[in-house]
Amino acid sequence: MTRASLVLGVLLLAAVAALYAGTAEWAAVRYGETDSYYSHGFLVWPVAGFLFWRALRRSSPAGAAPRAIGFVPLLLGLLLLLASHLQRLHVTAGLSLLPVLYGFALLLGGDRAARAARFPILFALSGVPLPLYLLGDATLELKTFASGAAAALLSALGLDARVSGSTLHVEGAELLVGDPCSGLRSLIALVSIGALFSHLSGLGRARRCALFLLSAPFALLSNVFRIAILGAVAGLAGEGAARAAHDASGLLVYAGALGLLALAAKLLRRRGGARAAPPEPTPALAPPGAAAAAPRGLAIPLAAAACVGLAWPVALRLERPAGTPIADVDLAALPSVVGPWTGTDVAVTPRTLDLLGTEDVLLRSYRHEDDGREAYVCVVYSSGDRKAVHPPEVCYRGGGGEILERATVRIGAGADAIDANAILVVSGPLREVILYWYKFGDEFETSYLTQQWRMAVGAFLGREGSAALVRLSAVVEGGDDANVVVHRLAGLGAGLFPSLRASLP
Numbered sequence: 001m002t003r004a005s006l007v008l009g010v011l012l013l014a015a016v017a018a019l020y021a022g023t024a025e026w027a028a029v030r031y032g033e034t035d036s037y038y039s040h041g042f043l044v045w046p047v048a049g050f051l052f053w054r055a056l057r058r059s060s061p062a063g064a065a066p067r068a069i070g071f072v073p074l075l076l077g078l079l080l081l082l083a084s085h086l087q088r089l090h091v092t093a094g095l096s097l098l099p100v101l102y103g104f105a106l107l108l109g110g111d112r113a114a115r116a117a118r119f120p121i122l123f124a125l126s127g128v129p130l131p132l133y134l135l136g137d138a139t140l141e142l143k144t145f146a147s148g149a150a151a152a153l154l155s156a157l158g159l160d161a162r163v164s165g166s167t168l169h170v171e172g173a174e175l176l177v178g179d180p181c182s183g184l185r186s187l188i189a190l191v192s193i194g195a196l197f198s199h200l201s202g203l204g205r206a207r208r209c210a211l212f213l214l215s216a217p218f219a220l221l222s223n224v225f226r227i228a229i230l231g232a233v234a235g236l237a238g239e240g241a242a243r244a245a246h247d248a249s250g251l252l253v254y255a256g257a258l259g260l261l262a263l264a265a266k267l268l269r270r271r272g273g274a275r276a277a278p279p280e281p282t283p284a285l286a287p288p289g290a291a292a293a294a295p296r297g298l299a300i301p302l303a304a305a306a307c308v309g310l311a312w313p314v315a316l317r318l319e320r321p322a323g324t325p326i327a328d329v330d331l332a333a334l335p336s337v338v339g340p341w342t343g344t345d346v347a348v349t350p351r352t353l354d355l356l357g358t359e360d361v362l363l364r365s366y367r368h369e370d371d372g373r374e375a376y377v378c379v380v381y382s383s384g385d386r387k388a389v390h391p392p393e394v395c396y397r398g399g400g401g402e403i404l405e406r407a408t409v410r411i412g413a414g415a416d417a418i419d420a421n422a423i424l425v426v427s428g429p430l431r432e433v434i435l436y437w438y439k440f441g442d443e444f445e446t447s448y449l450t451q452q453w454r455m456a457v458g459a460f461l462g463r464e465g466s467a468a469l470v471r472l473s474a475v476v477e478g479g480d481d482a483n484v485v486v487h488r489l490a491g492l493g494a495g496l497f498p499s500l501r502a503s504l505p
């Protein structure tokens with residue numbers, strides 16, 4: 001790259017950094033959360049940035065012609081960023097950086113630079129945190145898989161092992177396979193490490209892809225062995241010994257997976273031989289008069305800088321919009337007496353209202369007249385902010401809860417019936433059943449993705465639409481059957497149905 005292109009490239013990347021400052025702030029919060037699935041993200045972006053810059057410098061000989069076709073991914077990425085800010089979608093805002101960077105590679109160094117920059121751009125994808133509700137579903141599935149596989153392994157070794165939900169029983173001892181032991185955190189981190197490891201392995205393209213694809217099963221296999229070892233310790237030496245070994249055993253997952261990757265790389269290299277490193281590109285000799293023509297070659301990168309500059313104030317305005325006016329909704333109009341249930345309003349803390357971003361929140365405790373058992377009803381309403389409504393699993397996991405089971409429960413009858421989501425949560429010694437569903441406009445929804453999609457499309461089309469979350473919860477007291485608690489909550493929900501339709505716009 002010419003000196004002028006180099007300087008312009010630095011300015012462009014600085015402009016992109018300013019454009020994505022809000023998204024970087026969101027990502028840093030996700031990286032720094034307790035038990036974060038993306039704590040490795042702090043390393044992903046510096047590594048990806050270094051590889052991207054090195055790719056531009058090494059692959060673009062002096063005088064390389066920029067490609068105007070780079071404006072296509074650049075503008076598409078900027079439009080996705082603006083749309084993401086409009087809808088407050090941080091994940092897609094982070095994803096929009098990928099086409100922006102690919103466009104810059106074309107605009108600064110042409111096709112050769114774009115090809116060299118593909119891996120750094122795809123590697124940066126591993127630093128974009130997935131939505132929490134998707135991670136929650138994956139965590140539950142992986143917990144079930146890991147505990148079942150560990151039980152099968154221990155049984156094959158002659159130990160009495162079985163699984164109940166997320167609890168592993170070994171020789172009379174119990175080991176709760178919690179969210180941190182699901183293996184999802186190590187899977188996400190090791191897939192990122194596996195991508196970088198395979199890229200730097202010196203293998204051919206096909207063998208690099210094979211090595212990368214092995215990183216996921218190696219991570220899962222290592223986690224199964226870890227749980228099996230903890231289960232064996234619990235069964236043979238006691239649950240206290242297993243708890244003492246829990247934290248240190250986490251290193252086994254990474255050490256085992258990395259060891260397997262290194263062994264696989266060695267075998268692949270032995271079978272196919274190391275790929276010869278590509279020769280360093282030799283700068284092309286500039287023809288006479290090229291120096292005088294160089295400034296005209298900066299027209300395309302300068303136009304790209306202008307696009308970023310024009311997008312920045314729009315993105316800033318959309319990212320930090322003015323407050324949404326409070327809707328005229330009266331949640332207190334919901335009946336306080338529903339069949340055998342009598343309700344009393346519970347104060348919602350200012351901190352909770354601030355986190356939800358809406359004042360329209362109702363929390364009410366209902367007491368059953370027969371046995372005095374309590375159930376809680378929470379309704380969260382927002383006239384335009386989708387972030388106010390999110391799956392309850394996000395809050396429960398944030399408070400240290402574990403999702404043990406998930407199902408659907410029929411509430412109501414006829415056309416008004418709905419298959420509500422049902423989860424069983426444990427927090428320490430407390431077990432709790434939660435039923436929940438959503439509302440968008442006039443329709444009840446059980447799918448969070450469907451509700452969010454409909455609200456996003458409505459906003460783009462200029463249609464007014466509101467979102468609401470209805471959540472019912474009750475504690476499963478000692479000796480109680482969780483199914484009985486679910487049935488009682490379903491009855492309370494059916495009694496509230498008509499009022500919910502009338503009260504939520």
